[in-house]
Amino acid sequence: MVTTDVSEMDLATKVGQLFVIGFDGPELTDDLRTLLTERRCGNVVYFSRNVETPEQVATLTKRLRRLVLEEGAGVPPFVMADQEGGVVSRLGWGTTLPSQMCIGASADPALARTAGETVAAELAALGINFNLAPVLDVNNNPRNPVIGVRSFGEDPALVSELGVELAQGMQSQGVIACGKHFPGHGDTSTDSHHELPVVDHDRERLEAVEFAPFRRAIEAGIDAVMTTHVSFPAIAEAPATPATVSAAVQRRVLRDELGFDGLLVTDGMEMRAIADTIGTADGCVRALDAGCDLLLVCHTPETQADAVDAVIDAVESGRLDxxxxxxxxxxxxxxxxxxxxxxRSPSAARWAAMADRSVETAHAIAARGITLVRDRDDTLPFTTDRPLRLVGSSGGRASPAEDDEFEPSLIAESLATVGFDVTCHEVADTLEEPSFDDAQVIAAVDGVTADESQAAAVRALDDRATRFAAVIVRNPYDLSTVPDVSTAVVTYDYTPATRAVLGEVLVGETTPTGQLPVTVPGFEG
Incomplete structure (x- = not known):
């Protein structure tokens, strides 16, 4: 148990407790050791770069705890991760759950709670006690480059209900749930990793849409909330003030009006919306002054050390009380x-004991969420008696927050598992290859909106192939680029469970029941 009396901590130790630091690689680095022992930093965050196997993560967490307790601040650390599911999953094993939008497509609160319980049990087994999820942003902007399928959908009521269930499921397993990104990153057309977005809605609209899921989560007892590096002129002190450093947003709205008394966490303070405007070190000082508790500085040791020193200097100079x-x-x-x-020591064996349940939960989410948005000519199911041509292209990640691991071959492997004889083709192969005309063909496309070649391939194949279906691998808004496609399935991610269920859908073993949780401009189901 934590027994440290804050009144007995010196200033350096107190300031260290405010910082959450990231580091490179799967082992403790010299820079990390220095930050944890000399700078007294009290918490860490894991990214994919830190993760190899369950055994390695369990060992890393044990060593990290020991270092902090024996040579550092002496207070057990928060060990955080962004294990949202889908395209934002730092522990990228076969147990990874589908995306929040896939859960949104199921519209099943009980499934959301089970998802929270399942992911938290895995994290807790490996010593990760703080999940930077759920995403409570209401994604109602088709051009949003950073949230998209990370959100449950566009309906504030649905996001609220599923977000509360997911969070409560996590917290029931002893893992802190952190709703993000307050006041809301769902209606932006730019990414705060790259620049400062502005949400220029009035207070009435913010109350009805952006605030609604956070209000519900706070009422339900969520432990933590993450701020966003987005400007909200209607509620901030000045039009260009990021919410993270706005006392009007954090203290007046979140603390006083919404009554939140939990942990307030910043988004990454090296993101360019902060680093290129205020600067990371000064941004950390201003975020604390605005009401934040925990500062994420995730990447650069020099920047991390400078930020710690800046906070200490601000207190000693009287700038920060x-x-x-x-x-x-x-x-x-x-x-x-x-x-x-x-x-309870982190244990890969304890993780392995619950892995089967995670796989079952992931399969259930995919089976309830995958959406057949149109099958005008009753194309599905395909037959395994004929060869299947798979056309695809890797679209790359839309935001630095997401992974970029999609390859069409992943879909091909899953389809082969259910009995298809699959041949993979690049998108360019569809333009002049006549053998597509009499084939059954699937186009597994990702990022169509930003890649006209994929959209052109879908349109051409839809006209030429005997049996054709488009599989929208990630973002349902891609449908707006191919609104007349005759048969289309949306999967919302490409996790192992989603790929497996897709194969079952295409062969007719599973009937898809999901419904689009967002409106796609120009597309009618």
């Missing part, structure tokens, strides 16, 4: 007492 620091550390220690147990 030490009572502000104390209040944040008190909250941090309170939640460490509540959620961070140092009695």
């Amino acid at each position: 030490e009572r502000t620091i104390d209040a944040a550390v008190e909250r941090i220690v309170r939640y460490k007492r509540r959620r961070v147990s140092d009695s």
